[in-house]
Amino acid sequence: MHQENEDRSFKVEALARVEGEGGLTVKMKDGKVADVQLRIFEPPRFFEAFLRDRQFTEAPDITARICGICPVAYQMSASHAMEDACGVTVGGALRDLRRMLYCGEWIESHTLHVYMLHAPDFLGYDSGIHMAKDFPDIVERGLRLKKIGNTLMTLLGGRSVHPVNVRLGGFYRVPTRSEMAALKPDLEWAREAALQTVQWVAGFEFPDFEQDYTFVSLRHASEYPINEGRIVSNKGLDIAISEYEQHFAEEHVAHSTALHSRLDGNKLYFVGPMARYNLNFDRLPDAVQKAAEAAGLRQQCRNPFQGIIIRSLEILYACEESLRIIDNYKPPKLPSVAVPPKDAIGYGCTEAPRGLLYHRYRIEGNGKIREAKIVPPTSQNQRIIEDDLSRLIPKIIDFPQDKLKHRCEQAIRNYDPCISCSTHFLDLKIEEAD
Amino acid sequence: MNISKPKLAVFKFASCDGCQLTLLNCEDALLSIAGEIEIAHFLEASSAVQAGPYDLTLVEGSITTPQDAERIQEIRKQSKKLISIGACATAGGIQALRNFKNVDDFISVVYAHPDYIDTLDTSTAISEHVRVDFELRGCPIDQAQLIELITALLQSRKPNIPTHSLCMDCKQRGMVCVMVSQGTACLGPVTHAGCGVLCPACNRGCYGCFGPMETPNTASLRTSWEKLGIATKTIDQAFCGINANAPAFRKEHDASGK
Ligand code: SF4
Ligand code: SF4
Numbered sequence: 001m002h003q004e005n006e007d008r009s010f011k012v013e014a015l016a017r018v019e020g021e022g023g024l025t026v027k028m029k030d031g032k033v034a035d036v037q038l039r040i041f042e043p044p045r046f047f048e049a050f051l052r053d054r055q056f057t058e059a060p061d062i063t064a065r066i067c068g069i070c071p072v073a074y075q076m077s078a079s080h081a082m083e084d085a086c087g088v089t090v091g092g093a094l095r096d097l098r099r100m101l102y103c104g105e106w107i108e109s110h111t112l113h114v115y116m117l118h119a120p121d122f123l124g125y126d127s128g129i130h131m132a133k134d135f136p137d138i139v140e141r142g143l144r145l146k147k148i149g150n151t152l153m154t155l156l157g158g159r160s161v162h163p164v165n166v167r168l169g170g171f172y173r174v175p176t177r178s179e180m181a182a183l184k185p186d187l188e189w190a191r192e193a194a195l196q197t198v199q200w201v202a203g204f205e206f207p208d209f210e211q212d213y214t215f216v217s218l219r220h221a222s223e224y225p226i227n228e229g230r231i232v233s234n235k236g237l238d239i240a241i242s243e244y245e246q247h248f249a250e251e252h253v254a255h256s257t258a259l260h261s262r263l264d265g266n267k268l269y270f271v272g273p274m275a276r277y278n279l280n281f282d283r284l285p286d287a288v289q290k291a292a293e294a295a296g297l298r299q300q301c302r303n304p305f306q307g308i309i310i311r312s313l314e315i316l317y318a319c320e321e322s323l324r325i326i327d328n329y330k331p332p333k334l335p336s337v338a339v340p341p342k343d344a345i346g347y348g349c350t351e352a353p354r355g356l357l358y359h360r361y362r363i364e365g366n367g368k369i370r371e372a373k374i375v376p377p378t379s380q381n382q383r384i385i386e387d388d389l390s391r392l393i394p395k396i397i398d399f400p401q402d403k404l405k406h407r408c409e410q411a412i413r414n415y416d417p418c419i420s421c422s423t424h425f426l427d428l429k430i431e432e433a434d
Numbered sequence: 435m436n437i438s439k440p441k442l443a444v445f446k447f448a449s450c451d452g453c454q455l456t457l458l459n460c461e462d463a464l465l466s467i468a469g470e471i472e473i474a475h476f477l478e479a480s481s482a483v484q485a486g487p488y489d490l491t492l493v494e495g496s497i498t499t500p501q502d503a504e505r506i507q508e509i510r511k512q513s514k515k516l517i518s519i520g521a522c523a524t525a526g527g528i529q530a531l532r533n534f535k536n537v538d539d540f541i542s543v544v545y546a547h548p549d550y551i552d553t554l555d556t557s558t559a560i561s562e563h564v565r566v567d568f569e570l571r572g573c574p575i576d577q578a579q580l581i582e583l584i585t586a587l588l589q590s591r592k593p594n595i596p597t598h599s600l601c602m603d604c605k606q607r608g609m610v611c612v613m614v615s616q617g618t619a620c621l622g623p624v625t626h627a628g629c630g631v632l633c634p635a636c637n638r639g640c641y642g643c644f645g646p647m648e649t650p651n652t653a654s655l656r657t658s659w660e661k662l663g664i665a666t667k668t669i670d671q672a673f674c675g676i677n678a679n680a681p682a683f684r685k686e687h688d689a690s691g692k
Binding site: 048055068071127164172173 | 447448449450451452453454455456458459462473479482498499502527528529531532535537539540541543544545553557573574629632633635636637638641643668671675676
């Protein structure tokens with residue numbers, strides 16, 4: 001380890017307000033950043049290992065438990081992968097209901113992040129609860145908005161954390177038309193509140209920090225991507241979901257606390273709302289595009305601090321989309337389609353609130369899972385977070401210690417890292433540098 | 435009046451954060467609770483952190499590393515009342531499936547360099563390490579139960595949290611039994627009440643996310659499932675799920691000799 005003589009080193013011990021607990025170590029040498037490590041205290045839980053030998057029908061309920069903040073993402077990626085293996089496609093109203101359930105999770109997760117976790121950074125508070133003392137109306141708006149996301153998930157999923165109503169091929173029970181219609185007044189209010197959220201966060205002060213990122217997200221022929229599409233980037237990548245592992249590799253490196261993802265060799269890449277927005281602006285409905293323009297965003301946005309605006313735009317989108325689905329809704333005859341097991345491999349990739357979530361399973365004809373692979377968004381963004389920090393810190397190194405720490409935390413929270421959502425973040429023994 | 439406000443702390447071990455999110459989801463109640471208590475340590479919600487001692491500590495997650503086994507001892511010392519919340523904290527959670535396999539095999543399935551991993555062979559409940567004042571069940575816990583528990587403790591009264599089976603709740607609500615009417619396998623007769631019978635309300639059998647009720651008759655439920663034509667292996671796996679390491683369920687999935 002380096003001596004702490006002339007070199008400034010600092011640690012942010014337990015990072016608050018990222019879901020899960022992590023820490024950051026930055027090592028400085030001669031005024032330059034020598035090393036940045038986002039340390040993750042999350043102990044491994046071995047999901048990929050214990051999925052082996054379980055029934056393929058159990059994957060949605062088991063993998064949901066990887067992350068309580070985005071369980072629907074896990075349930076959807078798992079369901080799509082299993083259906084892909086078995087050659088089944090889920091269409092029509094069932095497909096719409098899945099999309100709407102996912103919209104509920106986007107609303108809930110994004111609102112939690114925007115109001116309770118990230119906005120306090122911009123306004124100088126320790127938490128949303130502290131912020132509520134000075135901005136009661138705004139925090140109340142956020143809480144109500146989040147609650148509407150939860151309500152939507154509760155109607156379609158049975159509950160908002162680890163929904164019980166999702167199964168391969170669809171649902172156990174589907175809502176009636178009147179149950180769906182009953183959500184409309186709330187969603188209409190939410191659409192307005194989301195628009196106000198966009199306007200509110202657009203007025204924050206953003207540090208000047210544009211980078212030339214490689215953005216990666218799904219892209220669908222006609223929709224803003226949620227459950228399906230091809231995997232594309234702004235640097236020419238355009239592949240089927242089944243080709244993911246030919247281009248993206250995970251590495252277990254010594255000086256990191258997580259498996260690091262790389263694209264085509266050694267490229268850093270960026271997943272999440274900002275990637276989706278940059279690659280799919282043309283798929284957003286008019287109302288959302290207009291809101292983006294009014295908020296001063298172009299069709300391309302490369303400043304991760306402005307991610308809070310994009311998250312707010314996605315809340316608006318999720319409200320619009322849910323209202324559209326409610327208006328078109330005709331209950332399907334059956335709540336699910338049959339998914340008979342096959343000896344096969346299946347791939348699933350969906351857009352979790354925090355970005356691309358990839359699942360692959362090999363199953364047997366008797367329905368037993370033989371192999372599982374899961375790549376969550378947070379482990380994909382880990383390197384880009386460290387890279388951002390190593391570019392940001394030299395610019396702000398003269399800030400007082402407190403402000404410096406705070407700005408680093410804010411930069412990490414740009415990515416809304418859900419640390420437990422990493423199936424394989426690990427507690428690492430740090431090796432001694434000479 | 436600040437001096438007299440009880441201090442609340444929330445700590446996390448191996449978990450998915452879903453139980454903490456359930457606490458954050460108590461939005462309305464949270465703001466009013468926030469008036470009566472002081473949130474002294476809740477990293478998911480606030481960067482302002484106060485040192486102990488704490489009047490009421492909520493613990494999410496299970497013990498899976500040597501460091502965590504020490505950390506929980508320290509937290510216990512700092513806490514007047516300590517409550518474990520959720521299946522992870524009360525039974526070891528889904529990650530306790532490692533307890534029934536060789537953990538080295540597990541590590542090598544997930545990681546390229548097993549030597550970097552520092553983990554225990556088992557995932558265990560908080561109560562296996564320290565004295566726990568109350569265990570709140572569920573994966574995740576139920577909001578109403580959580581609020582009732584916090585309120586009762588603040589008022590120094592006994593919380594009203596029933597320990598009977600999910601099945602009883604179903605009957606009380608006059609719901610159609612999924613096992614009798616559709617022949618659907620359901621763990622309701624042996625599962626702890628509290629979720630509000632969510633799965634049967636969706637036409638689905640309970641999969642036991644609230645863990646075993648007090649003194650469950652798992653052997654008799656096994657017989658009923660066998661009568662439905664369900665294979666022994668499938669029955670074992672049903673007990674070997676989210677609450678696999680809860681003693682009553684562990685005994686039952688071990689029973690057939692797997
Ligand atoms: S009990 Fe379930 S919901 Fe709660 S932390 Fe554990 S896995 Fe998550
Ligand atoms: S019915 Fe059973 S599995 Fe379903 S939510 Fe309730 S306790 Fe959990």
